Amino acid sequence: MLGAAAWVGGITARQGGNVAYAGLLGLAGLLWATAPRLPPGLVRLLLAALLVAAAAVTGTVLRHDAVRGSPLHDLAAERATADLVGTVVSDPRVIVGRAGPQVVVRLRVQEVTSRGRRLRTGGSVVVIGSPAWSASGLGERVVAEGRLAESDEPGTAALLTGARDPVRVRGADPWWRASAAVRASIRHAVAHRPPDQAGLVPALVDGDDASLPDDLERDFRTTGLTHLTAVSGTNLTLVVGSLLLVARAAGVRRRWLAVVGLAGIVGFVLLARTEPSVLRAAVMGVVGLFAFGPDGRRRGLRALGVAVAALVLVQPDLAVAAGFALSVLATAGIVLLGPPLATALARWLPRPVAEAIAVPTAAQLACTPVIAGLSGEVSLVAIGANLLAGPAVGPATVLGLAGGLVGLVWPWAGRLCGTLAGWSVGWIIAVAEHAAALPGAAVGWGSGAFALGGLVVLCLLAGLVLPRLVRHRAAGAVLAVLLLLVVLGVPGRLWSAASGGWPPPGWVLVACDVGQGDALALAVGSGAAIVIDAGPDPRAVDGCLDRLGVEQVPLVVITHFHADHVDGLEGVLDGRSVGGIETTPLADPPGGVDRVRRAAQAAGVPVAPVSYGGTRRVGAATLQVLHPDLARAGDGPVEGPGDGSTANDASVVLLVVVAGVRLLLTGDVEPPGQAQVARLVGDLDVDVLKVPHHGSRHQDLDWLTSLRPEVALVSVGADNDYGHPSAAVLRGLQGAGARVLRTDRDGDVAVVADGSGVVRTVSRE
Template identity: 45%
Template sequence: MRRVRPRSALRLDLRLLVPVVIAWPVVAFWGLVAPVWLVTTAAVVALALGVLTGVAGTTRRPSEQPGARGALPRGAETRAPRTAGRPGLRAVAAAAAVLGLLLGAAAGHRAVRTAGPVEALASDRAVVTLDAVVAAEPRAVRGSGPAGAGRPAPAVTVVRLEVSQVTGRGRTTSVSAPVLVIGRGPAWTAMRWHDHVRLVVRLGPAEPGDDVVAVATPKGPVQVVAGAGGVFEAADTVRDRFRSATTALWPDARGLVPALVVGDTSQTPLDLTAAMLDTGLSHLSAVSGSNVTFVLAAVLWLCGLVGVRRRWRPPVAALGLLGFVVLARPEPSVVRAAVMGLVGLLALSTSRRRAGVPALAGAIAVMLVWDPWLARSYGFALSSVATLGLLVLAQPWGRTIARRLPGRLKPLGPVLAIPVAAQAVCAPLVVPLQGSVSVVAVLANLLAAPFVAPTTVVGVVVALVSVLWVTGAGWLAWAAAVPAQAIAAVARWSADLPFGSIGWGDSAGAAVLLALLTAGVVATAPWAWHRTRHRPTVALAVVVLTAGVGLPTAPIAWPPPGWAVIACDVGQGDGLVVDNGGGHVVVIDSGPDPAAMRSCLDRLGARAVDLVVLTHYHADHVGGLAAVLELPVAEIRASPVLDPPAEATRVARLAAAAKVPMGELRAGQQLTVGAVTADVWWPARRIDAGSVPNNGSVVLTMHVRGISILLAGDIEREAAAQVLKEAERDPRLWGHIDVLKVAHHGSSNRDDRLLDRVDGRLALISVGEGNDYGHPAPATLDALQQRGFEVHRTDLEGDVAVVAEGGEVRAVGR
């Protein structure tokens, strides 16, 4: 006889998860930015409410009191619940208690971090001496300014420090404050996690709600006072020897094996990182919950193989997990992965599966108490949601898929269900980051999944062997290199597939819409499958209609009718084209690559260039000039700030070789080129603060077809303040502005007062996909969104055209 599982065993226990989900956004969007005293008050009120409602919810009703009318007969108490209670009040009590706990933790952490003078010194931009501990692995990125001809971009290293002592303004104070330092030079890259350092910096304020108290710029060399010591020093030695053991591998494997095992991405090729991001495989190139699950599963399997008794296996697994966390560095991301890995392993246990959701909710609550700023972490949100999808959806979907597979393929049901479930629950969270929905993510994860476990497990063995014998570990590393190379091949192949993603938008509304659509599809899928089997013609018609609506048609009809300005997709740089009628155009900057600029001009059918404006001489704005000069060019006008000199010289030579006259643009000048006119606002002088080339950018308002566009170049705060002063002197010249070309690819080094002066609500950001500058900065996107701007980005939409149609100004992506 078939065994029927009781209904209660199929229900999800959401009693703790729902309060955590309610409290999470309150902490993220209010508890970390509101005044500490107000957050503390709210925490006390919530806890008090939780206690009162909890007591009321567990009080027995009058009918259940002994001796009351209708009371239970003597002896029946053992059969009835001890307290019937009120489920609604208990739910309110749980939500209030969790909210009070998390708000109290946030207030406590913030009070500790802001105690002392660091925040005030940062507001004054004071120069101070810090004694600190390196709290996270130094992260090297390219400099804020592009490279000149024959010169690499200056190295920039971002380091998070936990400051223990600050000396400034004649006082030395003991503190506990996280500070983000942006340094240059090999000394910063050479620092290790948990090194004790002393340095002189200029402090600056952090963004509200940031997980650091201040941002610092070094004013001298950093001094390493002491190393991590003890077990952490030993872990560093293992990491170094592990890195040495993998140096002979293929480039992709040399980057991926350390990345999957210990989160070391320093050797991963940039193009592979971009491909994995595009295909939804980026979670593999860092320590994640799946890696932890594989390691724990391998330890438990090894325990069974060598005959370790069952009761001793959990302590051995815990010890293995502790060693793995120490090896990968116990930073917040690694600790988060370890916790989610434990919950994931619980989800795979048939005997404890029902405890999975409460365990996940408890883990989230504990992590948010430990570090409330995880509430603002996309990585933490993705890990939590992915684990929830594994707990709730993977097994029933796996069973459903297995029933429809041939006999020998039925074991693949759960394997196929895991990436599908993860993509379904994570897609709404990924949309605000990428602005698109990956179509190939599920396929890429399915193809890569068989290679993740062997790479991780063999990689851990390589790391351990390297402690005793680096050469032997190097031979063994090839066993991990083969599956790692397969993962890289899947990422690169999937990234090259046409229509690999669907543009969706990066707003909160777009994310909510995708979440609702996903929930609707999941809820109606069984009904749709049933109807499809009985009415295949209707199903085919729906598929054809959806494909007809969803497939992109813009490339066929490009440029759109009525276009005035197009921001070309030239990668990490600026390249804009203004229509001047009859195939004639005006070009503002030419991007970093001649091929990309040439393709854009060809798509627009440009036959002649009436004017080229070069806002400044960074390579990402003038690198593609040679392609523009392949067309007849009437004139080049550029910034008078000839910095960097090598690029300025190269541009002058190109202009001379093409016999194109070249001049300067300065504040106060006006231009008229055919139907296009412009007012130049900057530069009026050279600014030596900040980036000299960026602050020397040409800033102008261009008027074409009744549209006014503010082209802000790459100006930073200093130049933006001067532009605003010029505008205040004669507001009539500033006039109405319809479109803003956001400065410096959306860098956070900005002056928001410039945004306030723009009347229109259309913003263009010319930026490269997967760039490692962090452009556009989340803070800049937030500032634009708060002011109601409709943001369009070339990294997400390709070429972006500004169109004037029926008195309306709108943007169209290619």
């Protein structure tokens, strides 16, 4: 209860200190009024909870006030240039944006010099600088020079943008150098393995996911295995547990085992970095160790409460972090449901097997509502995938760590351990790829209050009923068969058969047959898609999205405001959860602009211009806006001539990567705009091209064919009056090796990927 009080206090404090304190005073008054009628023990417990909540609120308010009161915060508001002296407290991370590759790293500042003044101060600053920052080591003290900017993160005093190359003042402390050496040795031990194995082993051991392929990350999200690629309590338990086994074998006993365990925890934190997520994982891992010991439920809950309260008081921002919620709920599930579920299964299964089934089942069940709230979907294969992958996690983690440690002395022995670790993660990768490819691997659920409330009730009922069911061998066998059917994708295949085989499994893009207009659906998750343009008819686009099972639309992109791209917008918004609408900055023609604004206002969906040049992730897709250039257009909408004559060339052009497939979505951009894109991207090679302007003859055909697309999609209406598509354009694309499909003849057209970059198409005529 005390942990929950601290957590609620931390969340409430984010709404403002005055609001939080008013709530606390109200609760204190209620307790004072009702205390005479309550048992003394309950009064003491409630009073303690109020005090803990008040401490969490105070800690959060003081921390945020300290950030706002920092000289760095004031200088950032003035966009001042500054020299910072600080310590590197995060590993450098490379990002690719409009200005090319840059590096993001976090500094803990000790000194700032700006506008002729030198000040000693504290605070955290995020540096965005040149590629030279990638050589900065954790724990180094450096001098950074750049321009300060305001940060949206409450715990970050400022951003330092355009940072010049760092100047090292002092090297890292010995323990950080040792940690870096072990991490590098782990990477070296598996460098000879295939890329997916070489990327996954370091992620399992110490959370180093820099080399993890995007396709594998996507498969892990779909199958509920993402927790394996982040530092979690499981990592700590495996590492420390292995260390204790070695210590026991060497004759270490009693209190010295506790010393070894504590040293193992400290070493693990240093290896995985002292970021809040790692500290959280370490604490939750220790709590999890209590669950399966004597009196595990009582001791585990007490330890969990203390851990939650301590973490929120030390790191107030954790209270609103999704990772913290998942970690706490997973640990609570293991503590509450794990032991009774394991005991029930142990009536007819060996105890180790029962615990291996109980732990991931309990954790996944507890986390399901939060995962659904974040992604809008529920994975049907998560429990089965975790059960199948679970036996390989321990060997892979221990062998990967052994490869790093042994490799410091004998590189050949490290490579041998790395090979064995690679074989172990090979099984995990195979499970993820197979499960993610199953039809119906995840289903759209929704993230509204009603949907999530219903899911919470279902999970609670499952937690109560499941131990009673699996006590009996027959009931357990029935559940195992049902789980096997889900893992084999039988429900998805039945649904696919019932719906006439549409949509095809693995679809990434569908060009909807909406007549003479454009409407594209880009898959970003189960039941979720980005919609690019809405066609001329609300019923047509609504029917297409219904056939695809799209219930969540995190983003609608309106490439330009012509009627054949916007008049169907009401059909997209009808009955679906839509996150936002982004449009071309050219507000022309006015009729289309007004129609979009009215539809968005009626649905309560925000509208904003696209952000030129930036790369971002939306679900499973990575998007970059290549055109038009907002840097020249200004920060807001730009007025046109009013007749729509310039609208086509102001079309939003998107470069999208999803499931290993590269797509260029071009709106109705014409030769002048095509030339601008060509100058920007140079020698671009794409898998799928959405042919501009319905295949009009007004094309830079040389540029289109230079893209070397495997598939060219033409969204066009039958028997239109414009002569679309041009036969010359189609012949040119086919001559360049593209398979051309057109919605007037092929109906809805789906692009399907198998995750390895192989593209095929399926038509729904």
